[in-house]
Amino acid sequence: MPSLTLQGVVLRYANYRERDRMLTLLTPDHGRVDVLSRGCRRPNSQLMVASELFVHGEYVAFQSHDRLTLTSCTPQDTFYPLRLDAYRLTCASYLVSLVQAAAQPEQPAEGMYALLLQGLYRLSYCLSDPPLAAVNAFLLLYAAEAGYRPRLSHCIHCGKPLPAGRGARLDTEAGGLCCDACRGEGQYALTSAQVERMRGVLEGGFDAAGCEADTALFEAMRCYVENRLECRIKCSQFLP
Numbered sequence: 001m002p003s004l005t006l007q008g009v010v011l012r013y014a015n016y017r018e019r020d021r022m023l024t025l026l027t028p029d030h031g032r033v034d035v036l037s038r039g040c041r042r043p044n045s046q047l048m049v050a051s052e053l054f055v056h057g058e059y060v061a062f063q064s065h066d067r068l069t070l071t072s073c074t075p076q077d078t079f080y081p082l083r084l085d086a087y088r089l090t091c092a093s094y095l096v097s098l099v100q101a102a103a104q105p106e107q108p109a110e111g112m113y114a115l116l117l118q119g120l121y122r123l124s125y126c127l128s129d130p131p132l133a134a135v136n137a138f139l140l141l142y143a144a145e146a147g148y149r150p151r152l153s154h155c156i157h158c159g160k161p162l163p164a165g166r167g168a169r170l171d172t173e174a175g176g177l178c179c180d181a182c183r184g185e186g187q188y189a190l191t192s193a194q195v196e197r198m199r200g201v202l203e204g205g206f207d208a209a210g211c212e213a214d215t216a217l218f219e220a221m222r223c224y225v226e227n228r229l230e231c232r233i234k235c236s237q238f239l240p
């Protein structure tokens, strides 16, 4: 019976029959993978911990017909602190929902996998930083990873360079910042500090996320990303 070892993070689960769960994992090599976790809702099941949301671990499954069934798992991180804070939990749920919307079966997702682990790590363990700062950084890096990095250096409409130290407008439809002369509908006005933070995050990752719960930047980036996904992510209604 062919056995498969997968590094993965649980993006979602659906309870199935009386004691089973169908897990959806994000894996770096195979993208989105569905695995049946049989008996995991039985008390004392060895698969119980591995079958919870956000768990990162090494999953071993066997393949029969078209289905993968979990045989064992070595959890590396359960991101347990997320369970102690409802707001951080909502933020983490938003991250995994976004990743689930982008990931495809059998499409390698190394970058997205690494990004998700960093985001979950920030939300779980960097307790002095506001969760929304990590979510905002995640949205930007996610857009870049999914292939629609916003253009921040030049106006998306007229092409003029956008000078440092000046505010700009995020045109969520057109895919980047624009200058005052190109103002129009559906744009979000951003301050120079917000623009600098966006540039910083795209260059330097989460470390440049700052420590502000910037709700205006969140609204702009949520609109930008969810427009491109062409769907509303349900749990984002509870944010910011």
Ligand SMILES: [Zn+2]
Pocket (backbone or CB within 6 Å): 155, 156, 157, 158, 159, 160, 178, 179, 180, 181, 182
């Ligand atoms: Zn312009």
